[in-house]
Amino acid sequence: MADQNYFEDVAVGQKLPPLTIAPDKQQLVKFAAGSGDFNPLHFDENFPMLKPMGLSENIVHGRFKYAQVGRAVFAFAGYKGRVQRFGVSYRGMDPLNKEITVNGVVTAKRQEGGEHIVELDVWTENADGQKTTPGTAVVVLPSRE
Amino acid sequence: MGEQVYFEDVREGEEIPQLKKNCSTQQLVLWAAGSGDFYQIHYDKDFAQRTGLKGLIVHGALKNAFLGQLLHDWVGEQGQIRRFGCSYRGMDEPDQDILCRGIVTKKRSEDGRHYVELDVWTENPDGKKTSPGTAIVTLPSRA
Amino acid sequence: MPDTETKFEITDEMRAQYGVDSAPWTYEVTTTSVRMYARGIGSDDPIHYDVEFAKAQGFRSIVAPLGYIGTPVYLPGKNDPTFGFPRREGGPRLNIPFRGLLDGGTETEYFDYICAGDVLAETSHLADLKYRETGRPMLFVTNESVYTNVATGKVVVKQRLTSIHM
Numbered sequence: 001m002a003d004q005n006y007f008e009d010v011a012v013g014q015k016l017p018p019l020t021i022a023p024d025k026q027q028l029v030k031f032a033a034g035s036g037d038f039n040p041l042h043f044d045e046n047f048p049m050l051k052p053m054g055l056s057e058n059i060v061h062g063r064f065k066y067a068q069v070g071r072a073v074f075a076f077a078g079y080k081g082r083v084q085r086f087g088v089s090y091r092g093m094d095p096l097n098k099e100i101t102v103n104g105v106v107t108a109k110r111q112e113g114g115e116h117i118v119e120l121d122v123w124t125e126n127a128d129g130q131k132t133t134p135g136t137a138v139v140v141l142p143s144r145e
Numbered sequence: 146m147g148e149q150v151y152f153e154d155v156r157e158g159e160e161i162p163q164l165k166k167n168c169s170t171q172q173l174v175l176w177a178a179g180s181g182d183f184y185q186i187h188y189d190k191d192f193a194q195r196t197g198l199k200g201l202i203v204h205g206a207l208k209n210a211f212l213g214q215l216l217h218d219w220v221g222e223q224g225q226i227r228r229f230g231c232s233y234r235g236m237d238e239p240d241q242d243i244l245c246r247g248i249v250t251k252k253r254s255e256d257g258r259h260y261v262e263l264d265v266w267t268e269n270p271d272g273k274k275t276s277p278g279t280a281i282v283t284l285p286s287r288a
Numbered sequence: 289m290p291d292t293e294t295k296f297e298i299t300d301e302m303r304a305q306y307g308v309d310s311a312p313w314t315y316e317v318t319t320t321s322v323r324m325y326a327r328g329i330g331s332d333d334p335i336h337y338d339v340e341f342a343k344a345q346g347f348r349s350i351v352a353p354l355g356y357i358g359t360p361v362y363l364p365g366k367n368d369p370t371f372g373f374p375r376r377e378g379g380p381r382l383n384i385p386f387r388g389l390l391d392g393g394t395e396t397e398y399f400d401y402i403c404a405g406d407v408l409a410e411t412s413h414l415a416d417l418k419y420r421e422t423g424r425p426m427l428f429v430t431n432e433s434v435y436t437n438v439a440t441g442k443v444v445v446k447q448r449l450t451s452i453h454m
Contacts, residue, residue, distance in 0.1 A: 087395025
């Protein structure tokens with residue numbers, strides 16, 4: 001786990017350390033196990049829905065990408081911080097075995113009701129640099145005061 | 146679940162009701178989830194073929210579990226499975242029938258309990274015994 | 289494309305479904321399920337695996353990774369066998385004529401941590417309907433689920449899920 005971020009240490013415009021994952025079929029099967037989503041779209045290369053969707057290979061669960069954004073936001077908040085909300089839209093499909101990178105940037109800092117709040121833009125990018133899952137997050141960070 | 150079977154109703158040499166299974170690839174992934182065995186030969190065809198297999202195969206432990214289900218269905222709520230096991234001699238594939246069968250080999254009463262021993266096995270569509278095994282159960286008595 | 293010949297539009301009858309709550313369903317958060325979800329997303333943060341470590345950080349038990357809000361109790365015949373979600377009484381009834389379905393987006397709001405040992409009661413209701421006719425017609429349906437910790441009675445998570453029908 002990285003060092004704990006404190007409110008005073010983060011700056012608007014600051015980038016989050018990128019988080020990269022290239023899920024193979026085993027990873028997607030483990031995600032099916034963890035999430036309960038056993039849609040064969042994600043692990044069966046003979047699944048009849050692939051062709052009508054214009055796909056030549058299995059794709060990553062949207063919620064898997066959401067969870068990767070979640071990992072990055074959770075790491076930014078640290079054990080002493082708290083994630084208030086995070087959300088994404090699913091704009092593009094990602095095939096398995098390809099690199100997906102989570103990037104983020106601090107967009108605002110404010111204090112509200114005694115809490116120190118940081119807002120972020122977060123998203124996943126495919127290997128071509130396209131944003132497939134754009135989103136935002138709001139995090140409460142501890143203060144050094 | 147049918148009616149409870151009693152020790153007196155059972156004859157040596159008798160076959161117990163069969164259980165037919167047919168695993169989709171989704172079923173194999175569900176088993177990976179339930180068992181924690183994520184070995185790729187059960188859902189990743191490329192991986193399976195790289196290890197020298199023709200294609201995906203059914204987990205041995207899943208076939209063992211099917212035999213457990215065969216026995217569980219037969220002994221009923223008042224019966225108990227004491228022990229069962231099998232060897233994984235032949236491979237079974239997804240999307241293919243797996244027939245679970247059992248034959249009573251012995252009946253005995255001992256220390257107030259009524260034991261039934263069985264041969265159990267899974268069979269592929271060619272009639273080959275892919276997972277031969279044995280079981281010992283206890284059944285209630287009408288006495 | 290819509291199956292019906294008539295033009296689709298959002299009706300007052302559909303809008304009347306906003307906020308109509310489904311019957312509750314129980315979601316369970318266990319040490320085993322938290323660990324499996326964490327493995328599923330490729331995280332090796334000990335906060336999701338090691339109970340003693342999590343307690344030393346001040347948590348009740350291991351913490352659910354973000355995005356995991358427990359596993360719905362599964363009853364054969366009551367839950368969808370592929371996706372696991374419960375089919376239940378109450379909640380919105382929409383007759384959507386479109387056959388295509390895509391996941392539009394997910395947003396989760398947290399009022400507390402989710403930890404192993406939590407038992408949650410979830411209800412869901414229709415939160416929003418948007419119909420976009422420019423280009424390929426698409427119906428955006430947003431459902432909101434509210435999760436309450438059964439032991440404390442407090443709302444711990446609200447999640448909004450958007451699906452795109454076309």
